[in-house]
Amino acid sequence: MNRLRSSLYFRNVTKTSGLIIAFLLIIAVVGALSAGTGSSLTLIIPNFFITVIIVIALQMFTGNSGVVSWGHSAFVGIGAYVTAWLTVPAVIKSDVFDSMPSWLLNAEWSFLPSIVVATAAGTIVAALIGIVLCRMKETAMAMSTLALLVIAHGVYANWFGMTRGAQGVYGLPQNTTLWGAFGFACFAVIVGVMFRDSRVGLRLQASREDPLAAEATGVSVVKSRYIAWVASAALAALSGSVWAQFNLAFDPSQFYYTQVFAVLSMLVIGGMATMSGAVIGAGVVTVISQVLYNLEGGSFFGMEVPRISGLQQMILAIITLLILIYRRNGILSWWELDEWVRKGKDRFFPGRPGSGAGPLSDKKDGV
Amino acid sequence: MSAAEIGQQMINALSLGSMYALLALGLALVFGVMGLVNFAYGELLTITGYTMYLLTLNGVEWWIAVIVGIAFATIASLLMERFAFRPLRNASFLTLLFSSFALAVIIQNVFRATVSPRTKGIEGPTLFIRAIHIGPLSISWLSIITITVGVACLLGLLLFMRTSIAGIGMRAAAENFAVARLMGVKANRVIALAFVISGLLAGVAGVLWISRSGSVDPGMGFTPILKAFIATVIGGLGSLPGAVLGGFILAAAEVFFIAVLPTSVAPFSDPFALLLVIVILYFKPNGLLAPVAERA
Numbered sequence: 001m002n003r004l005r006s007s008l009y010f011r012n013v014t015k016t017s018g019l020i021i022a023f024l025l026i027i028a029v030v031g032a033l034s035a036g037t038g039s040s041l042t043l044i045i046p047n048f049f050i051t052v053i054i055v056i057a058l059q060m061f062t063g064n065s066g067v068v069s070w071g072h073s074a075f076v077g078i079g080a081y082v083t084a085w086l087t088v089p090a091v092i093k094s095d096v097f098d099s100m101p102s103w104l105l106n107a108e109w110s111f112l113p114s115i116v117v118a119t120a121a122g123t124i125v126a127a128l129i130g131i132v133l134c135r136m137k138e139t140a141m142a143m144s145t146l147a148l149l150v151i152a153h154g155v156y157a158n159w160f161g162m163t164r165g166a167q168g169v170y171g172l173p174q175n176t177t178l179w180g181a182f183g184f185a186c187f188a189v190i191v192g193v194m195f196r197d198s199r200v201g202l203r204l205q206a207s208r209e210d211p212l213a214a215e216a217t218g219v220s221v222v223k224s225r226y227i228a229w230v231a232s233a234a235l236a237a238l239s240g241s242v243w244a245q246f247n248l249a250f251d252p253s254q255f256y257y258t259q260v261f262a263v264l265s266m267l268v269i270g271g272m273a274t275m276s277g278a279v280i281g282a283g284v285v286t287v288i289s290q291v292l293y294n295l296e297g298g299s300f301f302g303m304e305v306p307r308i309s310g311l312q313q314m315i316l317a318i319i320t321l322l323i324l325i326y327r328r329n330g331i332l333s334w335w336e337l338d339e340w341v342r343k344g345k346d347r348f349f350p351g352r353p354g355s356g357a358g359p360l361s362d363k364k365d366g367v
Numbered sequence: 368m369s370a371a372e373i374g375q376q377m378i379n380a381l382s383l384g385s386m387y388a389l390l391a392l393g394l395a396l397v398f399g400v401m402g403l404v405n406f407a408y409g410e411l412l413t414i415t416g417y418t419m420y421l422l423t424l425n426g427v428e429w430w431i432a433v434i435v436g437i438a439f440a441t442i443a444s445l446l447m448e449r450f451a452f453r454p455l456r457n458a459s460f461l462t463l464l465f466s467s468f469a470l471a472v473i474i475q476n477v478f479r480a481t482v483s484p485r486t487k488g489i490e491g492p493t494l495f496i497r498a499i500h501i502g503p504l505s506i507s508w509l510s511i512i513t514i515t516v517g518v519a520c521l522l523g524l525l526l527f528m529r530t531s532i533a534g535i536g537m538r539a540a541a542e543n544f545a546v547a548r549l550m551g552v553k554a555n556r557v558i559a560l561a562f563v564i565s566g567l568l569a570g571v572a573g574v575l576w577i578s579r580s581g582s583v584d585p586g587m588g589f590t591p592i593l594k595a596f597i598a599t600v601i602g603g604l605g606s607l608p609g610a611v612l613g614g615f616i617l618a619a620a621e622v623f624f625i626a627v628l629p630t631s632v633a634p635f636s637d638p639f640a641l642l643l644v645i646v647i648l649y650f651k652p653n654g655l656l657a658p659v660a661e662r663a
Contacts, residue, residue, distance in 0.1 A: 136652045143600040144645055151638040158634035268465055314476035320469040325454045
């Protein structure tokens with residue numbers, strides 16, 4: 001990477017992630033202020049941050065490569081279960097896990113080490129599966145990630161001795177705080193933006209637009225997809241670990257296609273080409289779900305990654321479909337928040353020198 | 368395992384396989400002309416199921432309910448094309464897949480909200496439960512009917528695709544849509560026809576599926592679409608013979624693992640079958656009978 005390109009790269013990364021993080025910070029401050037007031041915001045806001053991590057994980061792969069993955073929830077599950085194995089207090093563990101080896105029974109790990117190991121576990125699984133998956137054509141790969149989701153769900157629901165089957169796991173310590181979740185969300189944003197503008201990211205985007213042309217210019221599509229697959233699965237496992245230590249109990253149905261749909265709809269609504277789109281999508285869906293939830297008159301109560309029941313899910317699906325028909329690239333389309341700000345400036349204060357997107361953010365319109 | 372058991376399992380695999388083949392064909396047809404993997408295809412089975420449920424609940428004869436159920440699936444398929452997928456013509460694979468997924472969720476929740484979120488039973492004719500005995504084999508009438516209907520549909524479709532003008536047009540459109548249009552194939556008509564046949568197949572498969580499970584619920588479309596998706600991908604997306612082959616291979620794998628695995632790992636038979644599928648795809652990443660030409 002030459003000096004000009006690398007300085008542009010970091011300027012771009014700083015600008016884009018800086019604005020998103022500022023946006024997240026405002027929300028975090030609102031969350032901090034609402035602490036102790038008994039407001040439901042104390043649950044919604046950390047969950048929103050965790051959702052942001054999941055959506056960015058999916059964006060890293062699907063957004064850059066244009067290959068759909070239904071399988072990321074499987075990795076969220078791996079992160080959550082491994083975390084449960086490591087952190088649940090030994091007293092509860094002997095009740096919850098029937099056939100757990102004794103060395104694991106006594107493990108009572110703290111926040112960060114458990115996240116590291118859970119992420120590593122997800123990464124290893126993804127690295128193995130990715131060898132098979134990334135060789136396939138886009139359509140076959142989409143199907144195989146769906147198969148992966150079903151396989152993972154089958155394992156979570158039936159490996160009774162280690163997962164307690166459909167009854168689910170409980171007893172995790174509450175290690176994730178508002179600021180912990182905020183920190184990891186910021187981490188995800190930075191990783192996501194850096195990845196998108198990195199060499200692998202750019203190659204992937206080339207392959208998204210035209211795999212044959214990308215191959216012809218020397219891009220190894222398989223290799224680029226593999227790297228993105230492993231990296232995004234790692235982030236998904238990380239989000240699962242953080243999520244599990246905030247919600248404290250879970251069961252296999254939470255890593256199945258309801259969650260997959262929720263995450264995909266966030267990505268579609270916000271716009272999957274950009275990091276801002278992923279974050280805004282997560283925000284919009286969280287807000288809509290909350291409003292609908294209140295409209296349904298249900299009492300407000302420990303909500304997980306937006307818990308979507310009948311009406312909420314239907315309305316989200318309708319919004320997703322309308323977005324796909326009328327604004328195919330999502331609310332933010334091809335531009336990050338900072339680029340929208342610049343576009344706005346250009347419109348209202350035309351002719352200022354030095355405005356306009358830099359070379360790395362020249363994105364085409366429409367498609 | 369004795370010869371009789373093997374024979375029994377083969378009949379199971381055949382009957383399951385003909386159902387999967389029907390499902391996969393409906394999916395492959397639409398993919399062929401439009402490049403869309405229609406996730407809402409599973410919901411066509413749900414529509415058939417609920418039509419039958421509501422009709423039989425109100426005292427309508429089972430056979431009439433079956434016919435109306437299949438008709439509704441066909442109409443629903445046509446409506447889907449008109450209102451959800453026509454505005455998305457020429458969209459990317461990803462956009463089409465997402466919109467069909469969203470459509471599937473909408474339909475599911477309509478049933479969840481209007482009928483009931485719970486599973487409802489549907490009683491089929493008592494004939495289905497009876498079995499005939501040939502030597503050591505006992506074959507249920509449902510298996511016989513499934514295999515017969517499956518084979519009849521396959522042959523009928525084969526005949527249609529080979530001999531009728533519309534069928535040949537559809538095959539041409541699946542091979543190369545732009546050139547087919549230059550040769551005078553009407554785009555809207557061929558796509559609508561693909562959706563009609565796809566809905567018809569889904570309706571027939573839906574009746575068989577429901578007779579097997581004996582119940583309907585709002586989320587019931589997920590398993591059939593999954594099986595159909597897997598079958599078409601094993602066979603090679605876009606290939607109709609491949610879809611049929613894939614359906615039988617998937618059914619054989621499932622029946623095999625259920626028969627062979629010891630009871631302690633029996634719940635994992637589905638994951639094992641899916642792993643086998645992924646292994647097949649590792650060696651044939653484009654499926655067994657993939658069309659040779661690269662789609663533009």
